[in-house]
Amino acid sequence: MWEYSEEALKIMVKLFVDKLRERVAAKDYPYGNPERGQSNKIASGQLYNSITGDVEIDEQGNPVAVLEYVDYFKFVNQGRQPYTKRVPLNALLEWIDIRGLRGRNRDRRGRFRSMTNLELAWAIQTNIFKYGIRPTDIYDRGLDDLENIFADFPNNLPSNLRGAAENILEEAARDIAAFIDNQVIIEKITITDEE
Numbered sequence: 001m002w003e004y005s006e007e008a009l010k011i012m013v014k015l016f017v018d019k020l021r022e023r024v025a026a027k028d029y030p031y032g033n034p035e036r037g038q039s040n041k042i043a044s045g046q047l048y049n050s051i052t053g054d055v056e057i058d059e060q061g062n063p064v065a066v067l068e069y070v071d072y073f074k075f076v077n078q079g080r081q082p083y084t085k086r087v088p089l090n091a092l093l094e095w096i097d098i099r100g101l102r103g104r105n106r107d108r109r110g111r112f113r114s115m116t117n118l119e120l121a122w123a124i125q126t127n128i129f130k131y132g133i134r135p136t137d138i139y140d141r142g143l144d145d146l147e148n149i150f151a152d153f154p155n156n157l158p159s160n161l162r163g164a165a166e167n168i169l170e171e172a173a174r175d176i177a178a179f180i181d182n183q184v185i186i187e188k189i190t191i192t193d194e195e
Contacts, residue, residue: 006055006057009063013055013066014053016067016142016146017052019142019145023138023142024042024051024076025048028040029136041076044095047073050068050069050073051068051069051073053066053067053068054066072091075133076138077135077136077139079132079135079136080128080133084129087124087125087129089118093121096117096124103120
C-alpha cells in the first residue's frame with residue numbers, strides 16, 4: 001500500500017465533504033406523500049454547512065481524516081425508528097417556519113380549518129413517533145460517489161496509456177478502500193441542545 005501524505009489525505013477529505021454536501025443538496029428524497037415529489041435535505045442550511053473535514057495527526061504520528069457535522073445528521077442519514085424518543089417540538093417548529101408549511105385539518109362538522117404551527121408540530125412529532133423516518137444513506141452514497149470519481153479515469157486517457165493507468169488505478173482502488181476502512185474512523189459531532 002502507498003503511504004498517504006497529509007496533503008493527499010486533505011484532498012481526499014475535501015472531495016468526500018463535497019460529495020456529502022452534494023448528497024444533502026440533491027433532490028433525491030421523497031416526501032412522506034410520494035405524490036408531492038422529491039426534495040433535498042436543506043431547510044436552514046445548518047446541516048449542509050456543518051459538514052466539514054480536516055486531517056489530524058493521531059498518537060502514532062499518522063494523518064487521520066476527521067469529519068464534523070451537527071448531531072442530528074445521524075437521524076437524517078440513518079433515519080429514525082418508530083416508537084423511540086420523540087423529536088423535540090422546538091426543532092419541528094423551526095423546521096416548519098423555514099419550510100413555510102401550513103397545516104389544516106377538519107373540524108367536527110367536516111370543514112377545513114387552519115392549524116397553528118404548534119398543532120402542526122405536534123402532529124408531525126406524533127407521525128414520526130408512530131412511523132419513523134426513512135434513512136437517506138447520505139454517508140454511504142457520498143462514499144460511493146467518491147469511489148466513482150476514479151471509476152472512469154482510464155477511459156479519459158489515450159488507448160496506449162490505458163493499460164498502465166489501469167494498473168495504477170487498481171493499486172489506488174485498493175488504497176482508497178483501505179483509506180475508507182481504516183482512515184475515516186473519527187467522527188466529531190457538534191452537540192446542540194435540541195435533543
